[in-house]
Amino acid sequence: MEEAVYLTREGLKQLEEKLHIYKTEKRPEVIKKIGIAREFGDLSENAEYDAAKDEQARIEAEIEEMESKIRHAVIIDDVDTSKVGIGCTVDLYDRTFEENVTYKIVGSTESNPLEGLISNESPVGKEILGKKVGDVVNVETPNGTTLVFEVKAIRNK
Numbered sequence: 525m526e527e528a529v530y531l532t533r534e535g536l537k538q539l540e541e542k543l544h545i546y547k548t549e550k551r552p553e554v555i556k557k558i559g560i561a562r563e564f565g566d567l568s569e570n571a572e573y574d575a576a577k578d579e580q581a582r583i584e585a586e587i588e589e590m591e592s593k594i595r596h597a598v599i600i601d602d603v604d605t606s607k608v609g610i611g612c613t614v615d616l617y618d619r620t621f622e623e624n625v626t627y628k629i630v631g632s633t634e635s636n637p638l639e640g641l642i643s644n645e646s647p648v649g650k651e652i653l654g655k656k657v658g659d660v661v662n663v664e665t666p667n668g669t670t671l672v673f674e675v676k677a678i679r680n681k
Contacts, residue, residue: 528598530610530631530644536597539633543590546583554580593633600631605678608652610644615677616652619660620669624676629653648673 531539554576561573600611608614613628627642629652635643642649648671651661655675663671 527596529593529596529633530600531593531597531633532600532611532630535630535634536594536599539590539594539597543587543594546587546590550583551580551587554583598631603680605680606656608655608675608678610653611680613679613681614652614675615679616673617676619672619674621671625673 557576558573558580561570561576564570564572603609603611605612608629610629610631613626616625616627617623618625627640627648629644629649630641632643632645635641635646637646644650644653647663647665651663652659652673652675655661657675657678659675661673661675663673665671
């Protein structure tokens with residue numbers, strides 16, 4: 525059984541738009557490249573043809589992955605702000621670096637740490653799930669550093 529893919533409504537919309545572009549623009553472009561490459565003759569020694577076929581395989585794999593994510597999407601709507609959960613925006617005080625940070629907890633598909641969107645599967649995301657305002661968590665990072673965060677606020681947006 526496939527795992528649920530947690531998405532916000534915006535994340536689902538973005539994924540559907542990306543899928544549409546792949547199906548209506550990228551797929552036809554690569555098919556055209558294959559057709560042009562075929563005109564070069566002998567396919568056994570045709571680098572352009574091989575490259576176009578490789579690109580086609582990559583695009584088809586990405587389309588399949590996006591379709592699977594959409595099929596298994598669990599939309600995050602009603603967010604309980606009494607504790608940290610997927611869809612919440614969380615204000616944390618980073619005791620290690622003595623700074624305030626804000627993260628929105630999202631599924632791994634939407635994760636973008638540079639924009640403050642962290643996955644529920646990330647080290648910080650995993651540790652703060654289920655925590656309440658005032659809770660303190662220790663987060664072991666992949667490089668072995670331990671960060672200490674205090675949950676300051678949990679919001680819906």
